[in-house]
Amino acid sequence: EVQLVESGGGLVQPGGSLRLSCAASGSGFSFSTYWMNWVRQAPGKGLEWVANIKPDGSEKFYVDSVKGRFTISRDNADKLVYLQMNSLRAEDTAIYYCAGAMIQGGIMVQHWGQGTLVTVSS
Amino acid sequence: DIQMTQSPSSLSASVGDRVTITCRASQSISTNLNWYQQKPGKAPKFLMYVASSLQSGVPSRFSGSGSGTDFTLTISSLQPEDFATYYCQQNYSPPFTFGPGTKVDIK
Numbered sequence: 001e002v003q004l005v006e007s008g009g010g011l012v013q014p015g016g017s018l019r020l021s022c023a024a025s026g027s028g029f030s031f032s033t034y035w036m037n038w039v040r041q042a043p044g045k046g047l048e049w050v051a052n053i054k055p056d057g058s059e060k061f062y063v064d065s066v067k068g069r070f071t072i073s074r075d076n077a078d079k080l081v082y083l084q085m086n087s088l089r090a091e092d093t094a095i096y097y098c099a100g101a102m103i104q105g106g107i108m109v110q111h112w113g114q115g116t117l118v119t120v121s122s
Numbered sequence: 123d124i125q126m127t128q129s130p131s132s133l134s135a136s137v138g139d140r141v142t143i144t145c146r147a148s149q150s151i152s153t154n155l156n157w158y159q160q161k162p163g164k165a166p167k168f169l170m171y172v173a174s175s176l177q178s179g180v181p182s183r184f185s186g187s188g189s190g191t192d193f194t195l196t197i198s199s200l201q202p203e204d205f206a207t208y209y210c211q212q213n214y215s216p217p218f219t220f221g222p223g224t225k226v227d228i229k
Binding site: 037039046047048049052061062063064097107108109110112113114115 | 123156158160164165166167168171172175177209211218220221222223
């Protein structure tokens with residue numbers, strides 16, 4: 001069974017930095033074939049897609065509100081994806097989910113982690 | 123950026139009811155649409171892709187349709203475990219925006 005486990009969340013002051021990690025595991029999970037995404041959910045709010053990275057790491061995309069502040073990266077050898085978050089703001093407070101997506105033979109497969117909470121507050 | 127809207131924002135229904143949720147994109151996204159189910163305190167669950175293809179293991183009472191800008195998610199006979207919030211998401215072009223969600227609760 002595939003598992004994605006996020007870590008690195010916590011309380012940080014406005015203007016501070018945090019690095020989230022997402023570790024993938026599971027037999028038969030070809031991490032290097034998956035687009036990896038970060039999706040967040042502010043308390044009591046809906047889902048917001050934040051960023052994703054191509055399987056080989058050559059392309060990255062971000063929502064406008066985090067461009068220039070957040071950086072997504074991955075390590076295919078160790079099956080890890082990261083979200084470096086700088087210049088954090090109160091509005092970045094949310095549960096951050098890691099999600100992997102892959103299409104093979106016309107069939108899409110997705111896996112989600114359970115999330116890690118980031119709180120930006122003084 | 124492509125904006126996604128959903129209607130209704132919430133609905134009350136009974137077990138056995140047929141439920142339809144509508145999702146609309148601000149521009150054509152072909153069939154590049156996913157649906158998710160989320161229960162309180164849990165991660166979203168991936169239900170459907172390319173507007174109408176069920177993820178493995180999702181019950182057949184769930185169905186999806188649409189293309190271009192207008193899409194629907196239908197639950198043919200609502201079950202107790204279906205009470206949740208449902209989100210659509212376009213994966214046509216980044217940023218891959220979600221709709222605001224539709225909460226389905228018990229009448």
